[in-house]
Amino acid sequence: MLHIENLHVSIGGKPILAGINLDVKAGEVHAIMGPNGSGKSTLAQVMAGREGYTITAGSVRFLDQDLLALEPEQRARAGVFLAFQYPLEIPGVANVQLLRTALNSVRLQRGEHELDAMDFLDSVKDKLALLGMDESFLYRAVNEGFSGGEKKRNEILQMAVLEPRLAILDETDSGLDIDALKTVANGVNALKSPERAIILVTHYQRLLNYIVPDQVHVLAGGRIVRSGDASLALELEDRGYGWLIPEAQEETRP
Amino acid sequence: MSNAEVSRPDERNPELRNRIADEYRWGFVTDIEQETVAKGLSEDVIRLISAKKNEPEFMLDWRLQAYRHWLTLREPTWSSVHHPPIDYQAIHYYAAPKTRTQPKDLSEVDPELLRTYEKLGIPLQEREALAGVAVDAVFDSVSVATTFKDKLEGLGIIFCSFSEAVQKHPELVRQYLGSVVPYTDNYFATLNSAVFTDGSFVYVPKGVRCPMELSTYFRINAKNSGQFERTLIIADEGATVSYLEGCTAPMRDENQLHAAVVELVALKDARIKYSTVQNWYPGDREGRGGIYNFVTKRGDCRGDRSHISWTQVETGSAITWKYPSCILRGDDSVGEFYSVALTNHHQQADTGTKMIHIGRNSRSTIVSKGISAGFGSNAYRGLVKVLPTAANARNHTQCDSLLMSDHCAAHTFPYIEVKNPGATVEHEATTSRIGDDQLFYLRSRGLSEEDAVNLIVNGFCKEVFKELPMEFAVEAQKLLAVSLEGAIG
Helix, strand or coil: CEEEEEEEEEECCEEEEEEEEEEECCCCEEEEECCCCCCHHHHHHHHHCCCCCEEEEEEEEECCEEHHHCCHHHHHHHCEEEECCCCCCEEEEEHHHHHHHHHHHHHHHHCCCCCCHHHHHHHHHHHHHHCCCCHHHHHCEECCCCCHHHHHHHHHHHHHHHCCCEEEEECCCCCCCHHHHHHHHHHHHHCCCCCCEEEEEECCCHHHHCCCCCEEEEEECCEEEEEECHHHHHHHHHHCCHHHHHHHHHHHCC | CCCCCCCCHHHCCHHHHHHHHHHHHHHHCCCHHHHCCCCCCCHHHHHHHHHHCCCCHHHHHHHHHHHHHHHCCCCCCCCCCCCCCCCHHHCCCCCCCCCCCCCCCHHHCCHHHHHHHHHHCCCHHHHHHHCCCCCCCCCCHHHHHHHHHHHHHHCCCEEEEHHHHHHHCHHHHHHHCCCCCCCCCCHHHHHHHHHCCECEEEEECCCCECCCCEEHHHCCCCCCCCCCEEEEEEECCCCEEEEEEECCCCECCCCCEECCEEEEEECCCCEEEEEEEECECCCCCCCCCCCEEEEEEEEEECCCCCEEEEEEEECCCCEEEECCEEEECCCCCEEEEEEEEEECCCCEEEEEEEEEECCCCCEEEEEEEEEECCCCEEEEEEEEEECCCCCCCEEEEEEEEEECCCCCEEEEEEEEEECCCCCEEEEEEEEEECCHHHHHHHHCCCCCHHHHHHHHHHHHCHHHHCCCCHHHHHHHHHHHHHHCCCCCC
């Protein structure tokens, strides 16, 4: 589904990603871990089409399309979803309004008819329940005055509504207490499907107690320095990242 | 709330009716007389205007007093707008013969204008009329309007053109004209007092709640009076009325200067709601052309517990200069001002309000949303004045600016004068730039950049839009979208 090959990315001339290779198949859950500044969030943002990054080499194929050639909205309509680490507030815009507008733009792309307000409400109710959210969430302004946990749940609600093929969750666990973490994880688990791939970008292993990945990749110095199964995450929990980083530096040496 | 019958989409274009009425008029009346009125302003021209309208003596006297006073005034320079000098002697002040060449069909009309009509969802047959195409359209609007007029008359509500009011209800005109905006008020209001040709008149009798939104559209025998328009609305004790002015379709007019006056009078326990959508021609992308809109709007909360509410959405005109205000004379009276002003390209807006607290426990609310894009300049200018008599007066002002480009400007000029120690006056102001982060967030959810901008802007304006009658609010959102095309990037 997603094929990243030798991806090099820099910001303002400073290299951040230095040759990422990654294959993600439909139905798989991948975790990308790594210390601060390793390029995890950059990778997530580049996948979603954020401006300000320069792709200096490499390619990204998504469902047989050149992902990097698409505008952010085209990527979303093609089935890419990024759950933001810091979701933005949109004052005065009701959550329900954004959700329906977004869903309809995606539906149009899929050749489906647009949903009117009533049909949309019917379809969104189960999804609210999935995340333990009250219907009143729909009528609050997007993320305005939301607690950290509410913002993260709201991201997963958007994912549930848009039903993407590839969901990238950028530090969705950060700032969550244990109950909120469980709720969010349950929501994500409920959205697992043979058709859908999920990439979890995270600093800590604890999210992976609740969402078990098929593969774990460690990002350091802009490269994937180690890949393994879920047990790799546990090893990292015990040993930290330090033991992998010298290895990364050796590998990047010419 | 908006009345279902009133909100039929083909009934929303007052200018359309005016234009059609115009064609009709030009078709059946020889206009030799009109041609005898030359450009320029003099006492003779004013006497002629008054005579043509068959006005009573008091009207002529009032006009002449205004004119003589106007001669002593100079154009104000205190606002933030800039424009080349206006040659007041180069203007036709009475029924200037229209020299516009009519397009034969839509293929001769500016494609840009047609595209805008399409975006606003204006029905095809109306597009032709709006663009000035000579059409044989037969609208059944006259009969609809007559039905409404009968209903209003049954309740004793007077709703007619200003000229008609002068003929049929001179005592009301004499009593109230200039009682809120005196002819000495300001340069443009004084000019209007001397030369105004028509406008609307509304009187709602004691205890009557007007059952429908009154709109310029239903003004019978309306003449094209956009340039120097005069509106007078009186709500007698306990009466309620909601009035809509303007429409969202872009209006072209070869008269560059517009100087309208609107006076509202609310007696004891009366309530007036006045909503405006202004979309006069703003000029082109380089700032050439466009209407200069110098408007004086004021409401007098004359009786206790009276309530006047102004809501405006200003997206048109090259220059907008207007300060719809409330004089809160009655005890427990309430004044409100809700405004969205958008300037794109080279448009300039200097707009706001004045809330003059005189009565005890008088309250006022000001919500102003300024949006600047392109090279637009947008100023909020507002005065909150609490006189010594206004014990326990309260005001809350919220004044927000949204910047959409690197070249636009937003200014806020709040003036606060409080002479009563028991008053509570609050002022909040914010300025924000439309954020790349916000745009990316929305685009990553599948919204086009244009839709993302519209969503953010509509959210920004929400507090004002919710004050508009429902039908108007929907149109206003579309209008903002069209006005902001290409504002980002």
